Amino acid sequence: MTAKAPEKIEIGNPNLFFDRELSWLDFNLRVLEEAQDQKNPLLERLKFLCITESNLDEFFMVRVAGLLNLKRAGIEEQSLNGKRTSEIITELYAKVADLVKEQYACLNDILSELKKNHIVIVQDPTDLRGEDISFVKDYYKREVSSILTPLAIDPSHPFPHILNRTLNLGITLYSDDDKNKVKELFAIVQVPSVLPRFLQLPQKDENEERRYFPLEEIIKLHLSDLFYGMNVKQIHTFKIVRDADISINEEQNIGDLLTTMKNELKNRMWGDAIRLDVHSGAGHIKDMLRNLLELDDFQVMEIPTLLNLNDLMFFQSLRKTGHLKFNFPPPKAGFALKKSESIFSEIRKADHLLHHPYESFKSIEDMLKIASQDPKVLAIKMTLYRTSGDSPIIQYLGEAAENGKQVTVLVELKARFDEERNIRWAKKLEDSGVHVVYGVVGLKIHCKMLLIVRREDDKLNRYVHLGTGNYNSTTARFYTDLSLFTANQEITEDVAILFNTITSSGKMPKLTRIYxxxxxxxxxxxxxxxxxxxxxxxxxxxxxxxxxxxxxxxxxxxxxxxxxxxxxxxxxxxxxxxxxxxxxxxxxxxxxxxxxxxxxxxxxxxxxxxxxxxxxxxxxxxxxxxxxxxxxxxxxxxxxxxxxxxxxxxxxxxxxxxxxxxxxxxxxxxxxxxxxxxxxxxxxxxxxxxxx
Structure with a gap:
């Protein structure tokens, strides 16, 4: 029997490849498996569940939005595995519908286990006690009512442009007019994101279970205050996910990139709707929203209970829940960074490899702190793609500039979903005297590089830190990454050349040790x-x-x-x-x-x-x-x-x-x-x- 000839190894052979988008969904299902795994601590399971929701929203806002834009333009691209754009979209939404079902089956299991651990989310208002009702009413009047804005939808009030990923209430109401004819009204109330999603109800003592009531349910109980003289027929929560990919014309002057990015960020909240999550049984409200948003049936996800699972991250911050979380060991110190001479001497003697989060990210922050104060340090150059909100790195770079050192920071404004944070820190750095370079036309600066130039024995020596992960002390506690301190002359020369190439917009040269x-x-x-x-x-x-x-x-x-x-x-x-x-x-x-x-x-x-x-x-x-x-x-x-x-x-x-x-x-x-x-x-x- 003749053996079957092997497949042709070429890009046009669909049997050699999996589809990129469907492979990503499989990854998110693997994250969901961790939420379903009862061997994991309970609040960690809840965190994994929240991550699947956050991942999914971002996936829709960028990747699925791109596919839908192709479809609307009548473009049928073919993926590596031979599937056309429309086929991938159909398969994606079907797989997402299955994933959502699994998410909420998992949520029900987690909520049941939370109750056994005396943490309860009260979703049915009839489960409120007498003292709860007065407490909720007082909270509504004191904190909530002044923020709410009911929006009626009728010929004189067009459908409002609801913000991306916000939680909203869709409401149908009616009133009897003088002729005893029923007049129906459709209205929307946004659930304020400036308030906590969950309100803790009164506890008789510390040992009693902790109970939490969702903000949208508080609003539902007080709709008569918002729609005086009207009767509620239906009320359901919903969330709209919009196209949030940013597309800018980078052929303009690079000096305008900051202003352009600020303007584009404002537009992110108003992109086309690409998915509607609505409470199950919404019926008429679901149909109205789908039509108003011009969505197809497959773009509507019916959600059985709490929408916006991201908000359940709130429960990670509860006190006295350490037994429901992973026990993370404290990171090892890495190598000692105490004095200027000793740290630079140590790096000159040998390269130092750090494995985060097992070894502390603080070594990198300490090196910057030392460099900012060391009179022998003349210059610091650094790339920043993503950094944490309270990053000491920003502080030390600013202090270095204020201490008279030449400090240059390459800030990537196009780091997706971190653009606003990067703009804020870039402005703060500039105010301290740091020379900030806002990206490169047509490219993202994704490399992780730090270069320190120091005068030693009447000559200039370079010290470099390179890494696989971002200069972000928050994610460095939970992301595995490797990073290297080195004074190797070939590597430090390459890094110096690369910095100058980026800031001068020169052509990329062939380097000696770095690719x-x-x-x-x-x-x-x-x-x-x-x-x-x-x-x-x-x-x-x-x-x-x-x-x-x-x-x-x-x-x-x-x-x-x-x-x-x-x-x-x-x-x-x-x-x-x-x-x-x-x-x-x-x-x-x-x-x-x-x-x-x-x-x-x-x-x-x-x-x-x-x-x-x-x-x-x-x-x-x-x-x-x-x-x-x-x-x-x-x-x-x-x-x-x-x-x-x-x-x-x-x-x-x-x-x-x-x-x-x-x-x-x-x-x-x-x-x-x-x-x-x-x-x-x-x-x-x-x-x-x-x-x-």
Whole structure:
């Protein structure tokens, strides 16, 4: 019997790829699995559930909105797996409808468990006690009533442009006119986002259960105050998700980018509606809203209970709930940063590798603090893509400028959904005397770089920090990332050149040790994969291990297929989107893909090439996606010290042995969660990595 010929390895072959958008939805389902997992602490399960909602909203506001815009324009693009735009949209909404059902089944389970732990959300007003009713009434009059604005919808009052992702009440009312004819009115009341979503009801003592009443239910109880003389026929909550992708003309003067971005941010709240979430049983109200918003039936999601699951993050801040959360170990100190001379001397002696959140992000903040005060430091240059709201980094950069140092900060205004925060901090930095560069025309500055220039022994020395994650002390407690302090002359020279290239809008040069996008990064990936392929053909040991957030780029995928065919053993640890299909006979049999979802968000990008025993390990700010290679400034930098390579190898070994939080991607696109066998110890890499 003749063996079946292998598939053609080419971009036009749909059998080689998974669809990007559907793969993302599968990722969000894996997050939902953590909310469903009863082995996780209860409030952590609730947090995972909230994350699925937040993820889903952002996915719709950007990715689904883009697909719908193509459909409206009559453009039928074809994805890598051969599906047309309209087909993907249909499949997406169907999968989202199933996901929503699972979300609310999970919510019911969590609410039931919360009640057992004496935390109750009272959703039915008839469950209020006598003292609750007077308490709620007083709260309504004191805090709520003055904020509300009832909006009637009729020929003289057109449908208002309701803000993106806000919670609203849709109401039908009626009154008897003089001729005894029933006149129906439709109205909307926005639930104020400036007030807490949940009001704690009175407790008789500390030991009694804690009960919370939703703000929308408070408003429902007092509608007669808003619609005097009217009778309520129907009332249902709803939320509109809108197109929130920002598109700006970057061909204008770069000096206008800040003003343009501010104007575009105002428009984000008013984009076209792309999804309507409405309470189940809304009937006539649902139909009215769908028609007013010009949505198709499939764009309406009927929600059985509480809308806007994001708001349930409120319960993370409750006191005396530590037993319902993960026990996060305190991070190790990293390496000592006490005095200027000692810290710079330590970096000159050897590179220092930090693994966050297992090692403290504070080392980076401390270095900036020291540099801002050190009279020998002459200049500081830094990129900021996302930073936390209370970041000491902003303070230290400002202090450095005030102390007379030359400080330049590249602020990326186009960091999606962090644009407003970045604008605020950029203005604060400018007020301190920092020279702020607002991005680059046509590109996002996504690399994570810090350069410090210091005068030592009558010469200038450079010190560099490079990382896989953002300079954000908040996310650094929950995101896994690697970062490197180095004084290596070739790397620091490359970083200095790269900063000058960005600020001067010059052409990207070929660097010595660092590979940068959009010019050279992708071709280096191809070259390194080809080297493993050639080694395999030459009967040398060949191995590739990649860890990243997403794998989408078709050229990289095809090259990995070729390497697999040549016998290269390939392990891919990909948290989110993966368009590569493993396990295809004679094509990807040597490729295994796994996703690890758990208490930490796996964010580090690590690329290992065996190189016939002389291994090369790189860290990067970039995933293997077209946007990272073509539309962003990214860096990939080498780990040169053997002890750090060995440490990263130990990290990989543990990740690849994980049988608790890991899921393996199967050829049909489904993920199979691993579990320890009868004789195998349980391995949870996210816990065990604290020892490495």
């Amino acid at each position: 940068a996008a959009p010019k050279f990064l992708k071709e280096e990936f191809i070259r390194l994969i080809q080297r493993e392929l050639d080694n395999a053909k030459a009967k040398k040991e060949a191995r590739i291990i990649f860890k990243m957030n997403s794998l989408v780029d078709p050229d990289i995928i095809l090259k990995l297929y070729e390497a697999s065919q040549a016998g290269v053993k390939i392990d891919l640890i990909i948290r989110g989107i993966c368009c590569l299909r493993p396990g295809i006979p004679k094509i990807s049999e040597n490729i295994e893909v796994r996703s690890i979802i758990g208490r930490y968000l796996e964010h580090s990008r690590i690329y290992h090439f065996h190189n016939a025993g002389n291994s090369e390990v790189f860290l990067a700010s970039a995933d293997c996606m077209p946007r990272n290679f073509q539309r962003r400034i990214e860096v990939m930098f080498p780990i040169l010290a053997e002890k750090h390579k060995k440490r990263i190898n130990k990290i990989f070994e543990l990740l690849l042995r994980d049988n608790t939080q890991a899921r393996v991607l199967l050829p049909d696109g489904s993920y199979q969660r691993l579990s320890p066998g009868d004789d195998d110890p349980a391995v949870n890499s996210q816990i065990d990595l604290v020892e490495i």
